[in-house]
Amino acid sequence: MxxxxxxxxxxxxxxxxxxxxxxxxxxxxxxxARAYVLRRVEVPLLPPGHRPLRVLHLSDLHVTPGQRRKLEWIAGLADLRPDLVVDTGDNLAHRDSVGPLLDALAPLLAVPGVFVMGSNDYFEPTMRNPVRYLLPDDGRRHTDTPQLPWRDLAGAFTGAGWLDLTNRTGTLAVGGTTFGFAGVDDPHLGYDRLDDVTGVAGADRHADVRLGVAHAPYLRVLDAFATDDCDAVLAGHTHGGQVCLPGGRALTTNCDLEPARARGLHRHPADSRPGDPGSAWLHVSAGLGTSPYVRFRVACRPEATLLTLVPQGAPRR
Ligand SMILES: [Fe+2]
CATH class of the missing domain: 1.20.5 (Single alpha-helices involved in coiled-coils or other helix-helix interfaces)
Known part of the structure; x- marks a missing residue:
């Protein structure tokens, strides 16, 4: 041979x-990308003596009408009986998604909630080179595609009583605790108006807890909320890195937050401790979806998070 x-x-x-x-x-x-998980995190930020509260953090659902399994999983989250829902945007990925999404969220819309929008709520997704996410930000934003029916979604949310925190502040009393919120429109698009929701215009200073809410956790937003004495900032957008190394190490966040804080509970600034002036907790959700054109995840399961707020200094279980 x-x-x-x-x-x-x-x-x-x-x-x-x-x-x-x-x-x-x-x-x-x-x-x-379809292996949805619920992550549970304890955050010690309530004043002493307040009862623990369950906060469901939803982000980056990227719903298309045919995603029956995802929608059923989202509907099942109502069984957690959260005290508060925080939705950090990118709910939509298709012009016909609002109805199926609202059906899935119906039980949760009966719970007090707050929301901001992300770029993918506003504009139809387009096919893009997925490798671009691993490269430095070229500054291009895809705002030239048709708009999605985000006004219908926002109207349904506010109609159900959820607070729209799009460059706005608001106050909610939940389970004996008063929350003061400050939120911004999507920083990834440069829509955030931090001056309108910080400083003298910031979250209710008489509230028991002050929370900052944003879709994309850009450092300028985290800095502003932490400096303005927010107890915590909640955000999404990163998809946890979406394509991670074994063990879940993110390679990118699609913003200027470093990959080590692509998902989960951290401090901001990263090396701060509770009680440090100008610092806050930071929770970044890895989100539940992906672009419909890049339906895969590696070592980074899609998630919702149940944050249990407990009094500061309470023993961690
Ligand atoms: Fe997203």
């Missing part, structure tokens, strides 16, 4: 193995 056919057979075997490996990885990444 000549060496050429043997080499050709080896090449074919390697190519076949590579194709199998690639198909296996693609299958895994597509399954990971």
């Amino acid at each position: 000549s060496p050429l056919p043997a080499a050709a057979r080896s090449l074919a075997a390697v190519t076949g193995a590579g194709a199998l490996l690639g198909a296996g990885l693609a299958t895994y990444a597509a399954c990971e």
Whole structure:
């Protein structure tokens, strides 16, 4: 037998193995994007003596009408009986999503809630090179596609009693605790008006807890809320990095937040401690969805988070 056919057979075997490996990885990444999980986090920020409160943090649902399994999973979150819902945007990914999304959220809309919008609520998604997310931000924003029916969604949310925190502040009394909120429109699009929701115009200073809410956790927003004495900032947008290294290490956040804080509970500034002036808790949700054109995740499960707020200094379980 000549060496050429043997080499050709080896090449074919390697190519076949590579194709199998690639198909296996693609299958895994597509399954990971549908492996919804509930993460539970305890945050010690209530004044002493206040009863613990459950806050459901939803983000980046990116709903399309046919996503029945995701919508059923979202509907099931009402069983958690949260005291408060915080929705940090990117709910939509299709012009026909509002109805199915509102059906899924119906039980949660009976709960006190607040929301801000993300860029994907405003504009139809487009096909983009996924590798671009791993490259430095080129400043391009895709605001030239048709608008999604975000006004219908916002109207339904506010009609149900949720507070619209789009460059606004608001106050809610929940379970014996008064929350003062400050929120911004999507910083990824540069729509945030921080001067309108911080300082003298900021969240209710008589509230028991002050929360900052934003879609994209840009550092300028986190700095402004932390400096303005917010106890915590809640955000989404990062998708937790979406395509992570084994162990869940993010490579990117799609904003100027460093990848180490792409998801989960952290401090801001990162090296601050509770009680430090000008510092706050930061919770970043990895979100429940993806762009409909990039329906995969690697080592980064889609999530909703149940934050249990407990009094400061309470023993951690
Ligand atoms: Fe998103």
